[in-house]
Amino acid sequence: MFNDIGALELVTLVVLAVLVFGPDKLPKVIQDVTRTIRKIREFSDSAKQDIRQELGPEFKDFEFEDLNPKTFLRKQLDNDELGLKEIRNGFDLKKEMAEVTDAVHGRDAEPSSSGSSSGSSSAASGNGRVDMSKKPEKPGKTDKPAADDRPPFDMDAT
Numbered sequence: 001m002f003n004d005i006g007a008l009e010l011v012t013l014v015v016l017a018v019l020v021f022g023p024d025k026l027p028k029v030i031q032d033v034t035r036t037i038r039k040i041r042e043f044s045d046s047a048k049q050d051i052r053q054e055l056g057p058e059f060k061d062f063e064f065e066d067l068n069p070k071t072f073l074r075k076q077l078d079n080d081e082l083g084l085k086e087i088r089n090g091f092d093l094k095k096e097m098a099e100v101t102d103a104v105h106g107r108d109a110e111p112s113s114s115g116s117s118s119g120s121s122s123a124a125s126g127n128g129r130v131d132m133s134k135k136p137e138k139p140g141k142t143d144k145p146a147a148d149d150r151p152p153f154d155m156d157a158t
Contacts, residue, residue, distance in 0.1 A: 005013075021029050048064060055062060065071050102108070 017026060017029070052059065052062060066075060
């Protein structure tokens, strides 16, 4: 309940309590507050017990925490009946991103298990991958771009 209260806040609350109630009445106020909290907990527990009895034996494993939407969704998604674990385990984001990165940089990737015949990973190999690496059109024209070549335009940079 008070998990996010630090030491400084706690000291401030104690000082305020002493100033508001005084050192003589503070122990009685603390007893009254703890008694009230205890009664509220007892009332809550008895209400939960009454509701469970009224629902009947079909809802004997009913938990009131399941009424929280986050808890309910987490419990339903962890349920293995939907087959979501197989879907989640079948999708490997790191592998997919590595394949995209390899395709962009023009590197040869490991042959995929779903896939194609063995061979190099170029556009002419027939495995559906496009070689996106820049290759010079003429041998020896690697260092200096032509005068009519324009640098790539980046919309985000402007």
